[in-house]
Amino acid sequence: MKNGAFRKIGLVALGLAALGTGIAATAQSIEAGNPETGPAAESEGPAPSDSQGTISIPDNVVLFGKNDPNVRRATALVNGDIITGTDVDQRLALILAANDNKVSPEEKDRLRLQVLRNLIDETLQIQEAKASDITIDDAEVDSTYARVAQQNFNQNQAAMDAYLARIGSSPASLKRQIRGELSWQRLLRRNVQPFINVADEEVKEMMERLNAAKGTEEYRLGEIYLAATPEAKQQVFENGKRIVDQLKQGGSFVAYARQYSQASTAAVGGDLGWIRLAQLPTELANAAQGLQPGQLVGPVEIPGGFSIVYLIDKRQVMMADPRDAVLALKQVSINFPAGTTQADATKKAGEFASAMKAAHGCGAVDGVAHQLGAQVVANDQIRARDLPGPLQDSVLRMSIGETSPPFGSIADGVRVLMLCGRDDPKADSGPSFDQLMAQMEDDRVNKRAQMYLRDLRRDAIIEYN
Template sequence: MKTQRKTPSRRVAFCAAFAVLLSSVGIAHAQDSDEETTSALSIPQDLKIFGENDPNVRRAAVRVNGDIITGTDIDQRLALVLAANTQPMSPEETERLRLQVLRNLIDETLEIQEAKAQEIQVDPAEIEQTYARVAAQNFGQNTQAMDEYLGRIGSSPTSLKRQIEGELAWQRLLRRNVQPYVNVSEEEVNELLARLKASRGTSEYRIGEIYLSANSANRASVFENAKRIVEQLSQGGSFVAYARQFSEASTAAVGGDLGWVRLAQLPTELATVARDMDRGQLVGPVEVPGGFSIIYLIDKRQVLMADPRDALLSLKQISLAFPASTSEQDAQKKAASFAEGVKRIKGCGDADSAADALGASIVTNDNVRIRDLPAPLQQLMLSLQVGETTPPFGSAKEGVSVLMLCGRDEAATNDGPSFDDLMTQIEDERVNKRAQRYLRDLRRDAVIEYN
């Protein structure tokens, strides 16, 4: 008996300031390459454009099958994305982002309209509950604080609640009209489990992806847009926020996170790149069938093997504070003297009294996971033995510290996903692909007027 689950949607545009609201599974690569080509079109190679078209000209409103999207709607939704970006954006980049936000609002409107046409309603109380959950995650259960925050950044509670409504409506529609018609056999799941066990000890990767579809007509412009996204991300932009806003893959709803995948599950172009990536590295745009991908390596581990970085440590942090006026040169001398004193400590049992003698403070934590430590310390802790300390670290302003290892509980062996987990993942991938086609058909049939 499988547990009921929510169906992941194609897109959510919540910015990184908000937690993921609606649970979804996105482990497998779920790109749905557009099967259309321009082969049936009659387009001359030496074409001439008659008239002018400036895509950056703002329009006061857009009417989608009679429903209006105003300029204020666009501005307020754009503010959510801009608030998640740590670097200022140029007017040109902001305007391009505004156009993308408009496209997303059109899709959102089509999703809500289709749900209503299918007599699927979203209770206003359910929207309020979800909104309150976001407030609880970000503002300590204070919806008024989030209302005020949205106002300060130029957005509004109404804009975010509309986004919640669109997501809930689309998920409900997919659960009723798409999910029941997706079938996965037990043989498929068992075959995947067998392949997984056969690959024990090989590497698997947790990858974030931003996928932009392209065809022969718009390939150059999509490539340039992808390059601009990479530039923004390299300057500190939130990968999760950009994935939710720009990515056309089904995993946009979870910030582009593909989950844990093996290279064989990826397109050849991505597998070739991912194989040589380091944790935290960003690469792209990479041309793949149907478009371009920007990928970010979140993590890497061995299939069905215990990850040493999941070990739980018992640590003592011994710290020596510096006076506020300490110069960099004096800090170096004090740190060197402190390091010599630490070397004389005879294990964790001697740490408290030795710290007092050094004029240092000591803090104990018995439940520290190695992967939760800063990256420079992780490798050090993997090779540390009980009673040993890290090299001193700190600054002239914050003082100097060492970590002493007092115990280690090794990570448990990873048994991998269960039968039901794998079946759910395969079903979700297929539902996502059908959802993309469903939305594409809605766009084709829509009557859209730009004022």
């Protein structure tokens, strides 16, 4: 196994959107669809049991008693191990921080229930690892924790400790999650990975399919999948609408996918990787086709439930993407005096833009800026895709020495960008044979892991206090 998605310790899976890691890396998903189907269904060595029976539910259901199965107190006993209310609160604090605490009380209650379910899964994973004589020592956990501090707080572990305390979490809570991730990773490596096989012929066939698809569009999608029985369809749909509302108000898609999605991709924030729409169920393909990067749609009804789909990015298969060009830019800006009216600002912005257009290339722009009392900032390592959408399109159409339209505000002043150089990207030759094999192996391991965890849940003894 070369770079399995299930091995990406924590920092996606640790809920560290709250820490701003921005870790969105994930193994490329080769086959999309229901997590319970596909390659994981193959007979490849010992696999978790999957016996299925018919559950008969009458049409006219009468409930005897008032017990609500959706009401859970904050504590639970999982095969004898305790999950406390403090455990739930401290883990929930990470999610709330990832969403800038812009969560309604009702949504917070739902998140609390999901956190409890996640802690139950985490406990089952740690227990299964111990039962398999897999031990994660404290030094390894501390080392991973220190790496998180290095990535987020410039090696200042004390700063991360203080941050966690400030948001209502704790180092102990994060370290427990690290232990769970390490335990599950090691367990899968021993009990699942050795029995996953991808034949050379399968990889060659996939490479041929990729070459045949050269120039077609690929989409990088995030998905939150919500399973729904026919009886619960309306309730699940309403829950999906509430999640969409929270996301549109600025909620973190990665955090919500990790907490709510019931697909195997939940561990990587719902990231499906780069796929073609033909790989998706028809309902999702139709919904995703009209999206622009940054937009989402849903809940979309699909067989078995609903999906919320977020378009992270799109590209053409094995073609150079102009947005990957590295640009050398000079930003020239002027500020407006206090009390400047909108009319005066518009006039001055026009005069400023005209003066900048008259500058003869980047060699002369500093002199022109000095005459105007403007400030100049140069940067020769800016990727076009990192610019805001409207500016990105404008700059990519510019020639060397040309300037962008003026942009800004009365408060921030007005500025223009001058293009001083551009290194265009080379065409993507696609993944190598080994990379593609690793991606296909990752996909199958992740599907098998989902089945493994499902069996652990089914056999667990859980008491709610």
